Amino acid sequence: DVLMTQTPVSLPVSLGGQVSISCRSSQSLVHSDGNTYLHWYLQKPGQSPQLLIYRVSNRFSGVPDRFSGSGSGTDFTLKISRVEPEDLGVYYCLQSTHFPLTFGSGTKLEIK
Amino acid sequence: QIQLVQSGPELKKPGESVKISCKASGYTFTDYAMHWVKQAPGKGLKWMGWINTYTGKPTYADDFKGRFVFSLEASASTANLQISNLKNEDTATYFCARELGAPFDYWGQGVMVTVSS
Numbered sequence: 001d002v003l004m005t006q007t008p009v010s011l012p013v014s015l016g017g018q019v020s021i022s023c024r025s026s027q028s029l030v031h032s033d034g035n036t037y038l039h040w041y042l043q044k045p046g047q048s049p050q051l052l053i054y055r056v057s058n059r060f061s062g063v064p065d066r067f068s069g070s071g072s073g074t075d076f077t078l079k080i081s082r083v084e085p086e087d088l089g090v091y092y093c094l095q096s097t098h099f100p101l102t103f104g105s106g107t108k109l110e111i112k
Numbered sequence: 113q114i115q116l117v118q119s120g121p122e123l124k125k126p127g128e129s130v131k132i133s134c135k136a137s138g139y140t141f142t143d144y145a146m147h148w149v150k151q152a153p154g155k156g157l158k159w160m161g162w163i164n165t166y167t168g169k170p171t172y173a174d175d176f177k178g179r180f181v182f183s184l185e186a187s188a189s190t191a192n193l194q195i196s197n198l199k200n201e202d203t204a205t206y207f208c209a210r211e212l213g214a215p216f217d218y219w220g221q222g223v224m225v226t227v228s229s
Contacts (some may be wrong), residue, residue: 039215041157048207048219049149049157058213076204089178092157096215101171 002026002095006104012112014082021078021107023093028073030097037096040069040078043106044089052091053078083109114138116220117125118207123226129196132223141189144210148182148193151222152204162211163180163191198227 003008003026013019016081033044037080051060053069068089080087088111093104119133134146147191148160161183170182181194203216205224209216 033166037215041216045224048215048222049209050219052212053215053216054217058214060217093157094157094215100117101215103157103159106156 001100002029002098002102004093004095004104005090005092006107008043008107009105010108010110012110014112015083015085016077017083018079018081019083021080021091021093021109023071023076023078023104025076025095027072027098029076029095030073036072037068037074038071039094039096040067041092041094042087042089044086047089049092052065080109087110114218118206118208118211118220121224121226123228124171124198125229126198126227128198128227129194130198130225131192132192132206132225134191134193134220135188136140136191136210139191139226140211141186146182146191146213147208147211149216150176151207152201152202160193161227165191174210194212195225198225200227203227 005024029038036056038056041049043049052063057069066081070077090106090108092106104107115137118134122130131158145162147162160176162196163170167183179196183192205222207222208220210218
């Protein structure tokens with residue numbers, strides 16, 4: 001299985017600040033079709049996860065441009081600028097290039 | 113609007129079975145695959161597998177082969193997850209989520225299954 005390593009585990013942030021979350025995979029996430037199937041989700045407390053970014057850098061409908069994704073191969077980053085209270089929760093990366101699909105272990109964004 | 117509405121919480125004893133439903137609305141059910149994701153209390157997300165809503169063919173992750181069954185009631189736009197011979201470690205919230213291109217763009221609200229004697 002592809003191991004997805006997310007860092008940090010916990011990320012204290014000041015409102016209005018900027019943060020980055022790293023997600024590294026144990027093997028390349030480039031699919032044979034040329035696409036890279038790495039996605040980002042936010043799970044707010046007591047809620048279902050919600051899609052933020054798909055295929056590395058594509059913002060899902062309604063996601064503010066404060067969220068951006070980048071990376072390639074095995075190394076990916078989610079950046080959040082001008083952090084707002086509604087951004088707090090646990091962020092997960094997911095790879096769907098290889099079977100089985102695997103999630104990162106999560107990064108908890110909390111107020112400093 | 114697009115919705116995935118799951119059935120209510122379940123309290124079961126070890127060895128019993130449970131069936132969870134996920135009713136889709138607001139889109140053509142058979143156009144999107146349906147996936148299942150497990151979240152144990154206080155833990156992260158684990159992908160269980162998916163079902164092709166057009167053909168009905170299920171695919172299971174290795175850890176979910178044997179006691180877990182994905183099924184459909186396509187006429188009711190509903191996907192089901194059945195777990196048999198429940199164990200304490202099956203205590204978790206189970207989510208359904210649809211997928212086409214952008215994976216898991218809509219999720220159900222989750223069903224908490226508690227297994228306790």
